[in-house]
Amino acid sequence: MTSIVPKEQSSERKKDLSIEEHEDFRLFGLIAFLIADGMTFAGFFAAYLTFKAVNPIGPDAIYELELALPTLNTVLLLVSSFTFHRAGKFLEKDEAKQCQKWLLITGALGVAFLISQMFEYFTLPFGLTDNLFASTFYALTGFHGLHVTLGSIMIMIIWWQTRIPSGRVNNENKFPFEAVELYWHFVDGIWVVLFIILYLL
Amino acid sequence: MTISLKPSNSPQEKLQPTGWLKYLSFSLDHKVIGLQYLVCGFLFYLIGGSLAGAIRVELISPLSDFMPREVYNQVLTLHGTIMIFLWIVPVVNGAFGNYLIPFYVGARDMAFPRLNAVAFWLIPPSGLMLITSYFINGAAQSGWTAYPPLSITTPAAGQIIWILSVLLLGGSSIFGGINFIATILKLRRPGLKLMQLPMYCWAMLGTSILVVLSTPVLAGTLILLSFDIVAHTGFFNPSLGGNVIVYQHLFWFYSHPAVYIMVLPAFGLVSEILPIHSRKPLFGYTTMVFSIMGIVVLGLVVWAHHMFTSGTPPWMRLFFTIATAFIAVPTGIKFFNWVATLWGGKISLNAAMLFSCGFIINFVLGGITGVALAQVPFDVHVHDTYFVVAHFHYIVYGGSVFVIFSSIYHWFPKFTGKMLNENLGRFHFIITFIGFNLCFAPQHWLGLNGMPRRVAEYDPQFQLINQISSVGALLMALSTLPFLWNILQSILYGNEAGDNPWNALTPEWLTSSPPPVENWEGEAPLVLEPYGYGEKNSKNTQESMK
Numbered sequence: 001m002t003s004i005v006p007k008e009q010s011s012e013r014k015k016d017l018s019i020e021e022h023e024d025f026r027l028f029g030l031i032a033f034l035i036a037d038g039m040t041f042a043g044f045f046a047a048y049l050t051f052k053a054v055n056p057i058g059p060d061a062i063y064e065l066e067l068a069l070p071t072l073n074t075v076l077l078l079v080s081s082f083t084f085h086r087a088g089k090f091l092e093k094d095e096a097k098q099c100q101k102w103l104l105i106t107g108a109l110g111v112a113f114l115i116s117q118m119f120e121y122f123t124l125p126f127g128l129t130d131n132l133f134a135s136t137f138y139a140l141t142g143f144h145g146l147h148v149t150l151g152s153i154m155i156m157i158i159w160w161q162t163r164i165p166s167g168r169v170n171n172e173n174k175f176p177f178e179a180v181e182l183y184w185h186f187v188d189g190i191w192v193v194l195f196i197i198l199y200l201l
Numbered sequence: 202m203t204i205s206l207k208p209s210n211s212p213q214e215k216l217q218p219t220g221w222l223k224y225l226s227f228s229l230d231h232k233v234i235g236l237q238y239l240v241c242g243f244l245f246y247l248i249g250g251s252l253a254g255a256i257r258v259e260l261i262s263p264l265s266d267f268m269p270r271e272v273y274n275q276v277l278t279l280h281g282t283i284m285i286f287l288w289i290v291p292v293v294n295g296a297f298g299n300y301l302i303p304f305y306v307g308a309r310d311m312a313f314p315r316l317n318a319v320a321f322w323l324i325p326p327s328g329l330m331l332i333t334s335y336f337i338n339g340a341a342q343s344g345w346t347a348y349p350p351l352s353i354t355t356p357a358a359g360q361i362i363w364i365l366s367v368l369l370l371g372g373s374s375i376f377g378g379i380n381f382i383a384t385i386l387k388l389r390r391p392g393l394k395l396m397q398l399p400m401y402c403w404a405m406l407g408t409s410i411l412v413v414l415s416t417p418v419l420a421g422t423l424i425l426l427s428f429d430i431v432a433h434t435g436f437f438n439p440s441l442g443g444n445v446i447v448y449q450h451l452f453w454f455y456s457h458p459a460v461y462i463m464v465l466p467a468f469g470l471v472s473e474i475l476p477i478h479s480r481k482p483l484f485g486y487t488t489m490v491f492s493i494m495g496i497v498v499l500g501l502v503v504w505a506h507h508m509f510t511s512g513t514p515p516w517m518r519l520f521f522t523i524a525t526a527f528i529a530v531p532t533g534i535k536f537f538n539w540v541a542t543l544w545g546g547k548i549s550l551n552a553a554m555l556f557s558c559g560f561i562i563n564f565v566l567g568g569i570t571g572v573a574l575a576q577v578p579f580d581v582h583v584h585d586t587y588f589v590v591a592h593f594h595y596i597v598y599g600g601s602v603f604v605i606f607s608s609i610y611h612w613f614p615k616f617t618g619k620m621l622n623e624n625l626g627r628f629h630f631i632i633t634f635i636g637f638n639l640c641f642a643p644q645h646w647l648g649l650n651g652m653p654r655r656v657a658e659y660d661p662q663f664q665l666i667n668q669i670s671s672v673g674a675l676l677m678a679l680s681t682l683p684f685l686w687n688i689l690q691s692i693l694y695g696n697e698a699g700d701n702p703w704n705a706l707t708p709e710w711l712t713s714s715p716p717p718v719e720n721w722e723g724e725a726p727l728v729l730e731p732y733g734y735g736e737k738n739s740k741n742t743q744e745s746m747k
């Protein structure tokens with residue numbers, strides 16, 4: 001029986017996994033998920049850029065795309081990434097009240113982004129089915145908006161969990177918090193790429 | 202602290218339903234989920250196979266009116282979709298992956314047991330939804346590729362249901378892929394290095410990387426396609442300024458890797474089966490690992506070889522031809538390693554081994570026609586003819602399905618604790634092998650001589666060959682009977698298998714058959730040389746001599 005390392009002294013199954021290793025594999029799963037999600041966006045971006053290359057009459061060529069609101073949106077999201085980070089710092093220091101405050105601000109910024117995007121949609125002179133580029137425009141921003149919506153909801157859940165005494169999110173169990181934070185940074189990053197490709201290029 | 206490992210570590214939770222009822226319930230045990238995948242996939246295979254039979258009946262005579270043209274297209278579409286998304290992909294990945302990977306990494310379960318169960322339970326409803334679409338307003342009829350503008354202009358209901366169910370199945374396979382990546386990379390038993398893992402782990406790691414990178418692109422594409430159908434956007438609708446070629450690029454960015462999602466796990470399974478039944482170590486472990494990763498990388502950059510006739514510019518054709526030809530290198534390495542593993546071994550020609558050898562033969566033939574197809578002038582000649590049909594059935598049937606049968610013969614004793622009847626198994630193999638080659642080999646000739654695919658009517662000169670092909674299909678259908686009979690007999694009256702009937706060294710055999718809920722009583726064994734058969738200095742020599 002040499003291929004099998006004999007049972008260690010302790011007959012307990014204590015060696016199954018330590019909590020750190022546990023967090024570790026959850027993070028791994030999350031990263032794999034974000035890569036998958038990123039590939040969806042990559043597909044959309046590739047489609048948009050090819051459409052543009054094949055048939056370069058986009059809305060930006062027919063209409064002037066207003067930059068004010070999208071720039072504001074970029075700022076909102078970048079700031080919210082920062083505020084989320086602050087909240088995390090306070091969670092580490094076990095300062096629940098401060099952490100909740102910053103989380104709330106982050107969530108509010110997310111919602112502000114969505115409202116501002118609504119406004120942008122209302123002011124745009126083209127609709128979903130007007131032409132190919134209008135369609136791609138709405139598909140991309142809409143899909144990203146869906147991510148922001150989900151992210152904002154998750155932030156609110158985290159916020160609620162840090163508030164209630166029986167909540168599952170605290171300094172001992174940070175993973176849900178970190179997971180949402182990573183997701184949020186990811187959604188911000190996608191927005192920056194989207195902003196450059198859609199509005200600036 | 203280990204408390205938070207609840208899902209995989211609390212036996213109460215897993216033990217809830219007992220007996221065979223547990224297979225019909227939301228179990229979190231990776232072994233139960235694996236068998237759920239297997240049986241569910243097999244049921245869909247029977248449906249998909251009946252549809253193939255219907256196609257072959259229609260093709261017996263050049264002008265037969267066994268079914269209306271529209272129905273023929275629906276049947277063809279359902280057949281392709283079911284075989285790919287509900288049979289091969291879930292079984293080679295979900296079924297065997299779930300069953301074996303936790304054993305191979307020395308874990309008690311997958312990394313995310315709940316996600317795992319969700320991934321499985323997405324499959325039966327989406328499959329049923331796909332099939333019921335046939336009875337509600339007619340199923341999709343644009344083939345499993347759903348190329349626009351055909352998919353936009355044919356009746357919407359069936360196509361939308363098709364898109365929805367493929368999206369759900371894609372989601373299921375992404376969840377599975379994430380789970381496998383986390384399990385293989387992070388749940389390994391302490392002391393076990395990556396380069397000591399059984400080869401199937403590597404195959405599943407490579408496959409999961411492909412799944413995670415390419416399936417989301419298909420999902421995005423299908424969402425856009427559904428907008429085109431429902432909201433009348435014009436992404437892929439030329440009459441609204443859209444571009445069908447973009448659809449093809451995005452679609453094949455998934456669907457070329459999809460063939461590796463179907464065959465890489467099969468490669469892994471064969472690499473487990475051959476050493477055991479020839480009592481020799483797997484030849485060239487390191488080269489096998491690198492060739493898998495090479496296939497993963499190259500697999501992602503060759504998609505446009507499906508589009509040589511779509512007006513791709515010459516530089517693109519050149520690039521994709523060369524990239525495709527390069528895949529033959531890692532694939533060839535694997536082939537020679539398998540042959541070298543067999544070479545001089547103490548081969549026992551049981552059913553598992555026969556099916557694996559059948560796989561090697563069929564796969565070489567399919568691979569050769571694949572390299573031929575990558576050459577632009579040749580592809581232009583046979584594109585969308587039966588040559589292509591023959592080629593990919595050699596890969597998916599002669600490759601993956603043969604390996605699935607081989608794996609069932611090999612692991613059935615582990616699954617159930619009962620042995621299968623070897624003679625019936627060999628009989629099953631012979632009928633399948635003859636039927637398969639009779640069915641698909643002549644189709645090369647059909648294609649070379651210009652019979653187009655996806656047609657219900659054809660030039661009378663092709664009739665004889667089509668009839669031969671249909672006879673082959675009939676044989677394949679019949680071959681399922683001895684197989685099912687064997688399974689039934691074995692479950693009812695089979696001989697007890699014992700824990701390790703093949704004297705194998707891989708970890709799943711080092712526990713009872715069927716294994717306990719927690720995979721091992723006590724600590725998981727640390728297997729450092731899963732292929733240490735018969736070598737002089739091997740640490741495992743005594744073990745394998747027993």
Ligand code: HEM
Nearest residue numbers: 250253256281284285344345346590597598654655656674
């Ligand atoms: C049971 C034995 C099988 C038989 C007799 C069979 C037969 C056929 C036939 C006659 C066609 C029509 C070809 C055409 O008109 O273009 C076809 C298409 C196809 N088959 Fe099979 N097949 C079998 C198994 C499989 C398996 C296991 C797969 C697994 C992936 C598969 C995947 C496909 C696909 C993807 C298509 C193309 C459908 C399309 O063009 O939309 N088949 N098959």
Ligand SMILES: [Cu+2]
Nearest residue numbers: 457504506507
């Ligand atoms: Cu391909």
